Amino acid sequence: MKFSVVIPLYNKENFIAQTLNSVLAQSFTDFEVLVINDCSTDGSEQVVNTFEDSRIRLLRHTNNSGLSASRNTGIKNARANYVAFLDADDLWKPDFLKSINFLIENYPEASLFATKYELKLDQNNTTEFHFDFENFTTHGIVSNFFKTNLNQSIFYPSCLCVRKDVFETVGHYNETVNYSEDIDFNIRAFARFKLAYFNKALVTYLMVSENQITQKGLLGKKIPDYDFYEEKFKDRKDIKKYLDFQRYIKAKLFKLAGDTNQYKSLISKIDPSNLNIKQKILLHLPVFVLKWIGKSKQLLLKKGINLNSYSD
Known part of the structure; x- marks a missing residue:
């Protein structure tokens, strides 16, 4: 198995079906899906249970523990060597995993892999940012993550795939942090490891979700x-x-x-x-x-x- 797809789930009843369908529609099919229900109080879990696909595993927290804990539960239960993250209200284009696999095979010096994204602002408006990289146009190694991200972030968590041994070296997501958990991890990870990047929008980041923390x-x-x-x-x-x-x-x-x-x-x-x-x-x-x-x-x-x- 090449990929473990980790989907933290908390009160996304209106989004999780679309998200799961975007994973199951991937052109690269060698993956498992770990959905971690962080004590949702709506019908999110019931929606997941309507999917009859042996690649989907549903894990449950006994207490609401937050996004970092949900990602960590997925990492610890992942069977594959590469862990891809997808929030329960975001979507992958059909070639996302295929493109990540291309990066893995062509850039062995990298340990983290990501693609560009598009923003869905509302039901009728989608946009994406233009990123210029000094050493490549379509795909390649990001020469310095910290310098490159002094602007609009070049990827969101749903765009990221991490080789599992990275977590053994720099640690998991910090469960005491409940805002910018991804930034906290990125600092540790990119101080040590390289990022291979596909400069094509293969992820749809939904800004219309009803419980986006960033809106509160x-x-x-x-x-x-x-x-x-x-x-x-x-x-x-x-x-x-x-x-x-x-x-x-x-x-x-x-x-x-x-x-x-x-x-x-x-x-x-x-x-x-x-x-x-x-x-x-x-x-x-x-x-x-x-x-x-x-x-x-x-x-x-x-x-x-x-x-x-x-x-x-």
């Missing part, structure tokens, strides 16, 4: 310990800049959520030289202006116009 703000959320990683990798300027970029993003979100203490704590650790002029200005704008900018960006994105603060 950061109040009460535990984010990665950027100070810990700054100390751990203190000789890596590329990681420091990436950490400051993450602090910038989270500081704005905490400000919007009304958590002034977290906002001040994060910006106090940022080296100003790691931010551009637009980012410095945005950090200090009033909340009502940030909210207006956020709404305007969403409207423009639906028209295919992507405005961001990531470039000068």
Whole structure:
């Protein structure tokens, strides 16, 4: 078996059938599917049970434990050497696993593999970002994950496949973190291992899901310990800049959520030289202006116009 597909499931009754169908429709068929029900309170599990496919295994948590714990349960129960992740409201295009397998076979120096994605903004609007890589056009090794991701992220968790022994080296998902769990793992993983990437949108990331955490703000959320990683990798300027970029993003979100203490704590650790002029200005704008900018960006994105603060 080549792939173990891990799908964390919590209250996605209206989405999980589509997600599973997108896996079962893969042109590359050597895989198992592990659905981890994290104590859903809706009919999510009943929907999964309607699928009669021997490749699907349903695992249950006895207590609601969060996204990291669900991914870890999948990793620990995976039978394959390659673990691919798919959120229960996202979709794979039919050639996703085929393309990941192509990367595995053609880039043996890599241990993590991912593809580009498209954003489904609502029922009628889908868009994708354009990424330029210095050493390839269609596929190849990302020369430096941290430098490449100082802009719009080049992949979401549903785009990622990891060779299983990576977890043995850098650890599993941090179960104490309940916002940006993927960022926490990525810091550890890409400090040690290489990423092979397919620059084609083979994943549909749904922004219309009814319980997307990213739509609810950061109040009460535990984010990665950027100070810990700054100390751990203190000789890596590329990681420091990436950490400051993450602090910038989270500081704005905490400000919007009304958590002034977290906002001040994060910006106090940022080296100003790691931010551009637009980012410095945005950090200090009033909340009502940030909210207006956020709404305007969403409207423009639906028209295919992507405005961001990531470039000068």
